[in-house]
Amino acid sequence: MLLGARITNLWRLRRPLLGMSQTQRSWIKLHFSCLSEVKVSHSLDDECDDFLPWLQRKAGVEISSVLSIGKSAYGRTLFASDIIQAGDCILSVPYNVQLSPDYLHPDINTLLNSEISYVAKLAIVVLVEQRLGQDSDWAPYISCLPQLDEMHNTIFWSEDELEMIHQSSVYKETINQKSLIEKEFLAVRPAFERFPEVFERITYKDFMHAYALVSSRAWGSTKGESLIPFADFLNHDGTSEAVVMSDEDKQLSEVIADRDYSPGEQVLIRYGKFSNATLLLDFGFTLPDNIHDQVHIQLNIPHHDPLREMKLEVLQRHHRPIGKDIHGINSSVGSFTIKEVKSASGKGKGIPQSLRAFARVLCCTSSQELRDLAVEAEQTDGRLARRSLKNINREIEAHRFLISQISQLIEDYHTSIESLGPLSSPFVSGKLALRRKMALDLLNGELRVLRSSYAWLENYCATWTTTDYHQ
Numbered sequence: 001m002l003l004g005a006r007i008t009n010l011w012r013l014r015r016p017l018l019g020m021s022q023t024q025r026s027w028i029k030l031h032f033s034c035l036s037e038v039k040v041s042h043s044l045d046d047e048c049d050d051f052l053p054w055l056q057r058k059a060g061v062e063i064s065s066v067l068s069i070g071k072s073a074y075g076r077t078l079f080a081s082d083i084i085q086a087g088d089c090i091l092s093v094p095y096n097v098q099l100s101p102d103y104l105h106p107d108i109n110t111l112l113n114s115e116i117s118y119v120a121k122l123a124i125v126v127l128v129e130q131r132l133g134q135d136s137d138w139a140p141y142i143s144c145l146p147q148l149d150e151m152h153n154t155i156f157w158s159e160d161e162l163e164m165i166h167q168s169s170v171y172k173e174t175i176n177q178k179s180l181i182e183k184e185f186l187a188v189r190p191a192f193e194r195f196p197e198v199f200e201r202i203t204y205k206d207f208m209h210a211y212a213l214v215s216s217r218a219w220g221s222t223k224g225e226s227l228i229p230f231a232d233f234l235n236h237d238g239t240s241e242a243v244v245m246s247d248e249d250k251q252l253s254e255v256i257a258d259r260d261y262s263p264g265e266q267v268l269i270r271y272g273k274f275s276n277a278t279l280l281l282d283f284g285f286t287l288p289d290n291i292h293d294q295v296h297i298q299l300n301i302p303h304h305d306p307l308r309e310m311k312l313e314v315l316q317r318h319h320r321p322i323g324k325d326i327h328g329i330n331s332s333v334g335s336f337t338i339k340e341v342k343s344a345s346g347k348g349k350g351i352p353q354s355l356r357a358f359a360r361v362l363c364c365t366s367s368q369e370l371r372d373l374a375v376e377a378e379q380t381d382g383r384l385a386r387r388s389l390k391n392i393n394r395e396i397e398a399h400r401f402l403i404s405q406i407s408q409l410i411e412d413y414h415t416s417i418e419s420l421g422p423l424s425s426p427f428v429s430g431k432l433a434l435r436r437k438m439a440l441d442l443l444n445g446e447l448r449v450l451r452s453s454y455a456w457l458e459n460y461c462a463t464w465t466t467t468d469y470h471q
Ligand SMILES: C[S@@+](CC[C@H](N)C(=O)[O-])C[C@H]1O[C@@H](n2cnc3c(N)ncnc32)[C@H](O)[C@@H]1O
Pocket: 034, 035, 036, 038, 074, 075, 076, 077, 144, 145, 146, 216, 217, 232, 233, 234, 235, 236, 237, 282, 283, 284, 285, 286
C-alpha cells in the first residue's frame, strides 16, 4: 500500500498513492487503508519483546508507552498495553529510524536510471538488508517482515486463482502490475550484476516479494516512500479515523487515537479509503462489507455508429477524457468509476455525471442533436451533456442504455459468484480457501455497487415516465 501517498507505479496509472493530504500546520496524513469491524483475537508476540526497546535505542527517544506488539489472525498487530483515550498520541516514530530510498548505497543509486520508481528503490534497500542478515543494522525489523507465502496480493495468485476475479478490473490491474514489476526488475538487473557479492542470487521472485512488502506497508510522504517500523504493525479498519501523519517540522510520523481503548484491545488505523480491489492488489486482503467498494466500467462508441466521428470530436472538444489505445490514438472508450448509490430515490451520488454525459452523447441519433449539445456546453461551463436532454425520450433512452450495460454486468458477476460455490466448502482449504473468500468479498462488493446503480437508474427513468413532461 503506499500508505499515505500511494506511490506505486500502478498507482500512478490508476489512482493516487495511499492518500496524502495536508491538515493545518505541517501535518501530512499518510494514507493506509482500513478494515471495518476487525474483531480478531490476538496474543502478545514473544518474538518481538525486544523490538520496541531496540527501535527506541536506535531513535534515542521513546516511540510508544501505550502499545505492545501482538499476533492476530492478520499477522502482527499493535494493541493497547494501557488505557488510551481519543486524542492521545499513541506512537511517534522519528524519520531517522524510517527506512527510505535514501539508504540506497550511492554506488548502486548511480547505476539506476531515472525511470526506476521509489518503490523499486526501497525494495532494493529491503533486499540488501535481507542479504546482510544479522549484520544488518535493521535486522530486528527486517526479520519481522512477512514471508512470501504469507502474502496474498493478487500478483502472487496462480492463473486459476486469478480466474476467480476475472470479472473485476483487478484482474487486468494485476497483469499490468506484474509486467511493471518485471520491467523494473529488468531495469535494475544490470546494477545487481555489478555487485554480485550482494545481489548474486536475487531472483525475480525475491524482487517481487520485496516490491510487495513495500507496496503493502510503506507510507508516502513529501520525500518519497518510507517503511515506518512499529507503525507498520498496525492493521487496517476502513471506518477508523486514525491515520499515520507526518510532521515535517518535527521530522517524525505519528498516530493520534480516534477513540478510547482499554488495555488488551487491538488498535486499528485507516490506511486509506480503499476499495477491496485496491486492498487486494496492494495489500493482499479484503473486507467483507467494504464501504469504499467501486466498479470500473468502460463504454465504447461503436464503429458502426454513423455519427461516431462527430461524437468523438464533440467529446474531445469538450474535454471528455477519451481512452487511448496502445498507439496513443483515441480509442473511443470512456472509463468510469461508479460507487455505491446510497438511495435509489436520492441524488445518485456514486454514478459520475461524466458517465451519464457520455451516455447522452452516445445515444444522439442526429448531427443536429450533437450540435445542440455542443452549443449548450459553450453557453454554460463548457462541459458537455451534464444536464438532462431536452428531448425526454432521448434522456430516458440514454439512461436505459446505461441500465442495459449495468444489467449485463450484474448477470456476469452473478455467474462468476455462482461458479465459486458456497463460502465454506469441505473441498477447499488453506491458501485457496482464503483467496476464494477474498474473491467472493471482492465480487460481492462490486455486485452491490452495480445493483445500487441499477436501482437508481431505474428509479430515474420511472420518475420521467410518470412525469407529464410534455406540459
Ligand atoms: C502494514 S501491514 C500491518 C501489519 C501486518 N499484520 C504484519 O503482520 O506485519 C499490512 C498487512 O497487514 C494485513 N492486514 C492489515 N489489516 C488487515 C485486515 N483488516 N484484514 C486482513 N489483513 C490485514 C495485510 O496482510 C496487509 O498487507
